[in-house]
Amino acid sequence: RIRSERSFGGVVEVGAHWIHGPSRGNPVFQLAAEYGLLGEKELSEENQLVETGGHVGLPSVTYTSSGVRLSLQLVAEMATLFYGLIDQTREFLQAAETPVPSVGEYLRKELSRLVVGWTEDEETKKLKLAVLNAFFNLECCVSGTHSMDLVALAPFGEYAVLPGLDCTFPKGYQGLTDCMMASLPQDTVVFEKPVKTIHWNGAFQEAAFPGETFPVSVECEDGDRFPAHHVIVTVPLGFLKEHLDTFFDPPLPAEKAEAIRKIGFGTNNKIFLEFEEPFWEPDCQLIQVVWEDTSPLEDPVPALRDAWFRKLIGFVVLPAFGSVHVLCGFIAGLESEFMETLSDEEVLLCLTQVLRRVTGNPRLPAPKSVLRSRWHSAPYTRGSYSYVAVGSTGDGLDQLAQPLPADSTDAQLQILFAGEATHRTFYSTTHGALLSGWREADRLLALWAPQAQQPRPRL
Known part of the structure; x- marks a missing residue:
């Protein structure tokens, strides 16, 4: 899910964007x-x-x-209120029970209580609620979910935040994977080879290795088979959810299959707009859009065709590429998935109208071009990243990480699992994905070379 594309005369991140918490405890930052x-x-x-x-x-x-351009003071006041409540939700980690099942319900319950004490006129109250609604939408992007009502309250505080001001790769995130790949021997990696089924718990033979049997055979969609002693599966959780019944033969044990079904996996997409000239100020970094008739205390009826764009949180201003100016919009949930079904022209026209409306400038020039991600439609991802959904817990992430067969002695490990959805405290991040890969590599190193020194300290 790292995808840096050359576009608009520079590099844009269609996938992973930031190093979250770039500091000594973050292996992506260290590398x-x-x-x-x-x-x-x-x-x-x-x-x-x-x-x-x-x-x-x-x-x-x-x-x-x-x-209307809102006062930064009002927005900062609502941000402080919202993030204060988000911080409170993290306090239920060790609680015997929670007042409500989801983060969204908890936030709304506390907000309803606070709103009673607001002393402003009705118009100002409505405006404050609309700003808070924009922060709810932003949190949906952060969590990769349609609604915070889908995110479980009890385990929410388990997600670990590292210190450091989020930063980007000046020349693209893919520089990281390119450097990692450069250390591998030539022809180690086979591309364009989709896997159909992982056959395990077997005794497979291969002509090239007479007399040897392998417990695993990886069958590709083109009919080729690769025999193996061990396979590490790192496909996104969205793919696993969709192909659970056919991807493993024999099927996964019930408790692992249940963990896959219950852990949340949502969509967060980006829409890049290229402009001839910036309409924003030189030091502008984030443009927020607030829909005045919305409130987190009211359940919207999503008429997706007419209102999908209301879920858009606004735009991050990308560093200028010479004379090219690009905004990157973020949108999560069902609205984001609906956006994927539209044509580039429809998206560009719609967002031109939105920008003209919110800036109050009906003659604002339309963007020159649009580029967007479509993570939900992508057949090998089917969404963006994981979250701990209502009905699941951090134990589900650990369950997903457990190798198979479950009752094996180490020597028989056949299928190992890695990827962001298998890291209990860093799910949804690139550093969680990296650490999970190291974890499984270490598992195999310990099996094959228990005396060997580990090459680097593991965080």
Whole structure:
């Protein structure tokens, strides 16, 4: 899910965007620093010490759907309120029971209580609720979910936030995987080879290895088979959910299959818009959009065709590529999945209208071009990343990480599992994915070379 594309005269991240918590405890940051992929600012001690609490920075400018620019003071006040409540949700980790099942219900319950004490006029109250609704939508993007009502309250605090001010790779995230791949011998990796079924618990033979039997055989869609002693499965959880019944033969044990079904996996997409000239100010980093008639205390009836764009949280301003200016919009959930079904022209036209409306400038020039991700339709991902859904717990992530057969002695490990959805405290992140891969590599190293020194300390 790292996908850096050359577009608009520069590099844009269609997939992973930031190093979250770039500091000494983050292996992605450590590797990026070792490979010389980061700039001075990203590497500075000062940047590494910033405590964000995992919250997105304040918008540089907030526009409303009636074309009004909101005071930063009002937005900051609502951000403080919202993130204060989010921090409270993390306190239920050790609780014997929770007042409600989901993060969303808890936030709404607490908000309803607070709103009673607001003393402003009705219009201001409505505006404050609309701003809070925008923060709910932002949190959906962060969690990769349609609604915070789907995110379980009890385990929410288990997600670990590392210190450091989120940063990007000046030349693209893919520089990291390119450097890692460069250390592999030639022809180690086979591309364009979709796997159909992993056959395990067998005794498979291969002409090239007479007299040897293998417990695993990986069958590809083109009919080729690869015999193996061990297979590490790192496909996204969305793919596993869709192919659970056919991808493993024999089928997975019931408790692992149940973990796959119950852990949440949602969609968060990006829409890049290219402009001839910026309409935003030079130091602008994040443009927030607030729909005035929305409130987190009311359940919207999603008329997707007419209102999908209301889930858009706004736009991150990308560093300019010479004379090219690009905004990156973020949108999560069912609205995001609906957006994938539209044509580029429809998306561009719609967002041009949105920007003209919110800036109050009906003559704002339309973007020159659009590029977007479609993570839900992508057959090998079927979404973006995982979250702990209502009905699941951190134990489900651990269950997904357990190798098979479950009752084996180490020597018989056949299928191992890695990927962001198998890391209990860093799910949904690139560093969680990396650590999970190291974890499974270590498992095999310990099996085949128990005396060998581990090459690097594991975090």
